[in-house]
Amino acid sequence: MATTGSGGEPDHTTTDREIVLSRAIGAPRELVFEAFTQVRHLSQWWGPEGFTTTTRSFEFRVGGDWAFVMHGPDGTDYQEWITWTEIVPPERIALVHGEYRDDPNAFESVLTFELVGEKTRITMRTVFPTKELREEAVQKYHAIEGGEQTLGNLAAYVAELTWNETTPKGAED
Known part of the structure; x- marks a missing residue:
């Protein structure tokens, strides 16, 4: 089974344990990356539409949780x-x-941030331990739709940050 990304084109390089999502975001790569590195950013956009996030602990470093x-x-x-x-x-x-920590059903994800002109293409490649866990994520938790919505929330959030940073004071009135 091929997984599709935001462009709707099948990604024939994936296995039956993967989900690959990709989206071009109209913001600098450094800003899109930063949106993942600070909890003040993550709490504003993380998750599918209608979801909110409460952080219990956050340490952005290799080995951090x-x-x-x-x-x-x-x-x-x-x-x-x-x-x-x-x-x-x-x-x-x-x-x-x-x-939870050491969850045997945990999945691995790699996010890449590629500069494409003045946009950033973020690609999320997720690999589940088994085909069955991938299918459960897709069917029960709507992982593909939820992932697309999460990337949409990220795009809207960084667009707002970019607009606020480039708009002179008083221009929004």
């Missing part, structure tokens, strides 16, 4: 845990994401 709760629009709370395994500013972030 982000423990948080995603609050669904239906009131369901999802305990989440991310451990950063590689950080190469402003090009790449690798992480392990599960419900």
Whole structure:
């Protein structure tokens, strides 16, 4: 099964355990990367539409963790845990994401930030331990739609940051 990204084109290089999502964002690569490095940014955009995030702890460094709760629009709370395994500013972030530290069902993700003209193409490649866990994420948790929405939230957030940084005081009135 091929996974599709934002452009709708199949990615034939993926395996049956992967989800690959990609989006061009109209903001500098350094700013898009920074949106992942500080909890004050993440709390503004992380998650699918209608979700909010409460951080319990956050340390952005290799070996550091982000423990948080995603609050669904239906009131369901999802305990989440991310451990950063590689950080190469402003090009790449690798992480392990599960419900808790050492979750045997955790998946690995690599995010790349590619400068494309004046835009940044972010690509998220996620590999699940098994095909069954990937299918559960897609069917039960709507991982592809949720990932697309999360990237959309990121794009809107950094666009607002870029607009605020380039707009003279009083121009928004």
